[in-house]
Amino acid sequence: MGRATALHQGEKRLVFLESRRKSEELSYELRELGVETFLSHSSLAVEERRRSERAFAESRNCVIVATSTLELGVDIGDLDRVIQVDSPRTVASFLQRLGRTGRRSGSERNMLFLVTERNQLPLAAAILLLWERGFVEPVAPPPQPRHLTAQQLLAVALQEGSFGAHCWRSWWGDLALMDDGEEVLQYLQNEEFLAADGDLLMIGPSAEKNFGRRHFMDLLSSFTVEKQLRVLAGTKEIGFVSPLALPPESERGTKPLVLNGYGWRVLDVDWRRFVVDVHPEPRRGDVRWTSGPIALSFELMRAQRDVLLGATPGVTLSARAKKALAGLREDDQADVSANALVIRDKPAGRELWTWAGLRANATFAAALGAPVASMDNEYLALEGIVSLDDIRRANVAEAVPAIDRAAVDALKFSAALPPGLAARTLAERFTDRPGAQQIAAASWEVLQAEGTV
Incomplete structure (x- = not known):
C-alpha cells in the first residue's frame, strides 16, 4: 500500500483512509520509503494535527494521510490529487473528499481509488454508482433523543435553581425534542433526580450522585468520547491511544506503539492519571482503537448488489480492477x-x-x-x-x-x-x-x- 500511495511524485497528495490504525500504518510505510508525510486523525494531539496541516500547506512534493478529519473545514491549500484507500462509507464523504481537488484555476477534480481488500472493491464501485445516479444520503437527526430530554430538564434546574412543574414547556415551546417530556419528567421526580418543593422542581440527590462531579461538568456536555490514554514524549503531547493498544508490561521493550506515523517505546503507564510516557523508537510499532460493527445504508448495499449483478460505474478501471470485479461476480453469483x-x-x-x-x-x-x-x-x-x-x-x-x-x-x-x-x-x-x-x-x-x- 505504501508504494502505491507514493505514486505521483512531485505532486501534493491527500490520502484518505477509513481507520486511524490504517492511517498510522501507511504513514510509517511512506516515511520508510523517504516520502515527506504528514498525518491527521482524531486521536492525535490537536497541536500535532495543526502542525501537520500547516507544514502540508507550505510543502509541495508531499503526502498528508488522513481520516475524515480533513473532509471539510480545514484549509490545507491547493491539492493536486486525492487518493482514497479502499472505500468511503457514504456518498457524502466521497463528495467532500473529491471536492478537495480542482480548486486551482485550470485544474480538474480527481480521485484515485486504491482497493486493498476483496470486499472493498464492490463497495467502492457501489459508491460511484450511487454518485452517478445523483444519490446523496439525506441529513437526518437521531430519532427521539430522549436522553437529551432528561439532560435539558436537569440543566434548566441547575441553571435556574428551580423551575415550575407545570410550566416547564415554556422553556422549549413545541420543540420535538421534548415530545416525551412528561414521561421523562415523571421519572426524574420518582427517582429523585429532581426534588419537589411545592410546584417547584430542583436538582435532587440522584442527579448529584450521577452527574454532580466537577460541578456538574458531565451534565453540561451532551456527548461521550472513548476513554483513551494520553501519550507524552517528555512534556510533548503526541496523541491518545486505547488501553487495548498497550502491549503487556513484559513485552513493552519489544513491541513499540506507532502514533503520528512514528514508533514509540512505552516507558511507563500511569493509570491514575491515564498517561503513557514514551520514547522514540526506530522500529515499527502497532496501535489500535476500539470499534464496533459498521452499519452501511440500505441504498449502498442495494447498489453493491447491482454491481455484483453487472452494473459498472462509468469511471476508468485498471485491468486488475476489471479482472478482480469479474472474479467477485463469479464467486458471489450464488448470493445474488x-x-x-x-x-x-x-x-x-x-x-x-x-x-x-x-x-x-x-x-x-x-x-x-x-x-x-x-x-x-x-x-x-x-x-x-x-x-x-x-x-x-x-x-x-x-x-x-x-x-x-x-x-x-x-x-x-x-x-x-x-x-x-x-x-x-x-x-x-x-x-x-x-x-x-x-x-x-x-x-x-x-x-x-x-x-x-
Missing part, C-alpha cells in the same frame, strides 16, 4: 439473483441475502422474532427454517432491534431515563423500518445444496 433476493438453506437454518444493510436486517430480525445465528450488512442468518409466509407477514411497523444492556448503559444520561425507554431510545437509532419493509415485500429465490427449488 436478478429476479429476486436469495435464500440459501443450510443445515443449521436459512440465510437471507437481503443486501439491505445492518440496520434493516436487525429491524427485520426483530419483526420476525426468530432466533438469529448471525447478521451483517449483506445477509441475515436464522436458526431453523422460517417460511416464506413468515417473512411476508413480518410486522415491521413497531419493530426495534434488540440492544445489549451494556450499550444502553453507555448512552449518556441513560441513568435519568426509565430503563425500557432508554433501551428504546438507543434501539431506534439502529432501526431502519423502510429497509425492513422492503425485505418483507421482496420476491425470494430459495437455493438448497442441490440447487434452486
